[in-house]
Amino acid sequence: MMAEGHPGGESLLFLTDEQLRKGIEAMFFAYRGFTADPDRILHDQGYGRAHHRAIHFINRSPGTTVNNLLTILGVTKQSLNRVLRALIEDGLVESRVGTRDKRERHLHLTEAGAALERELSTAQRARMRAAYRVAGPEAVAGFRMVLEAMMDPDMRRHFAALKEGA
Amino acid sequence: MMAEGHPGGESLLFLTDEQLRKGIEAMFFAYRGFTADPDRILHDQGYGRAHHRAIHFINRSPGTTVNNLLTILGVTKQSLNRVLRALIEDGLVESRVGTRDKRERHLHLTEAGAALERELSTAQRARMRAAYRVAGPEAVAGFRMVLEAMMDPDMRRHFAALKEGA
DNA sequence: CACTTTATGTCAGCCTTGTTGACATTCCAA
DNA sequence: TTGGAATGTCAACAAGGCTGACATAAAGTG
The missing domain is CATH 1.20.5 (Single alpha-helices involved in coiled-coils or other helix-helix interfaces)
Structure with a gap:
């Protein structure tokens, strides 16, 4: 296995099994850090990571349909539905019947939902910002x-x- | 939002909420890809992500103790024990009583365990390698x-x- | 030696979040 | 009108976290 050049330098240096393993481990440990702050906040409110994901993407794309969310999150509708039901019951998410297509439900955060979203994303962004600053x-x-x-x-x-x- | 590109220059460009949100979403989607291949392989064998993590770190630090593993993985001993028990019963992991301290169990992969580790890490490294090459x-x-x-x-x-x- | 601490394992029970399968409803569109 | 799409719901189940309690053996400490 000998090296050939790559725009920018000796790419092979980064493609040894050892380097790749370190990248894998870095992903593992970093993802733990990445989710740690929101996890703490959510746990205190009786929610989990699944609720966070739903809240995040509803905030990101207000009025998105259940099906859209399903595709993005990559879970089953039963699984998502359990989470959405809780968020709707607790008044964090509002589900509006579609006007054009009344089968669809368009999802929006309520003011309370938006407040939780801000709390979560502020914490997560703070960590990301710190990492960005360092790097x-x-x-x-x-x-x-x-x-x-x-x-x-x-x-x-x-x-x-x-x-x-x- | 006015930005000029300047290597090492105005880091503020990367610290807008919008940029941070994109980083957060990139982590979410990338982690899905990161675990996708091993998940498939493991599912076929009746194992899950937890087994993968144990196998990975036992391979990485042969002879590591249960307590070490516990710290690195950040789970409870009951949770880890469930996973280790399965791996030991299935002959993928060997647990050796410590010589210096007989309370400790030192963990090693068997040949079968090492074979599964290779299969998993080959798949995961392939994706990592591809991403590295592109980037x-x-x-x-x-x-x-x-x-x-x-x-x-x-x-x-x-x-x-x-x-x-x- | 007696006592405490440490390392590990195990049982029981709970939670979240994922899964499949079955089935009902509503409603758009051919 | 009928088929299919979008949604919701019920039931059952599994993985993999968690806590709490308890057991054992070995090591450390007074």
Whole structure:
């Protein structure tokens, strides 16, 4: 296994099994940190990570349908429905029957839901901001590039759509 | 939002809420891709992500104790024990009583365990390698820097220890 | 030696969040 | 009018977290 060049330098240095393993472990440990703050907040309110995901994407795309959310989250409708039901009952999410297509439910955060969303995303953004500051802008660009390349193509599409949409 | 690109320059470009949100979403979607391949393999064998994590770190630090593993994985002993019991019963992991301290159990992969580890890590490394290739070496360095900065300090310590150890 | 602490394992029970399968309702569209 | 899509709901189940309680053996400490 000998190296050939790559725009930017010796790419092989980063493709040894050892380097790849370290990348894998970095993802594992970093994801734990990534979810730690919201998890704490949510646990205090009797919610879990699934509720966070729903709240995040409803906030991100107000009026999104249940089916859209299903696709983005990659879970079954039964699983999502359990979470949505709780959020609706607790008055954090509002489900409006579609006007054009009355089968669809359009989801919105209530003021209380938006408040929780702010609390969660403020905490999560703070950690992300701190990491970005430490690593610097060049690192951030690389970070985003690698993450995007790691996604499944379908998810990359959804991710890109969110980018433009919001 | 006026931005000029300047290497090492105005880091503020990367610290807008919008940029931070995109980073958060990128982590979410990328982690899904990151675990997708091992998840498929494991599901076929009746195992889950928890088994993968145990196998990974036992392979990474052969002879590690249950307590070490507990700390790194950040779960309760009951939870880990359930997983280890299955792996030991199935002949993928061997638990050896410590020689110096006979209370400790030192964990090793059997040949069968090592074979599964190779299968899992080959798949996961392939995805990582592909992402690295697309993004390029500079991006990889940034990726790793941001991930490390995102970890909780404790986990960063464990991560660093793994780096040197293996 | 007696006592305490540590490392591990195990039982029982609970929660969240995922799954499948079956079935009802509503309503758009061919 | 009929088929299919979108949604909701019920039931049952599994993985994998958690807590609490308890047991055992070994090591450390007075």
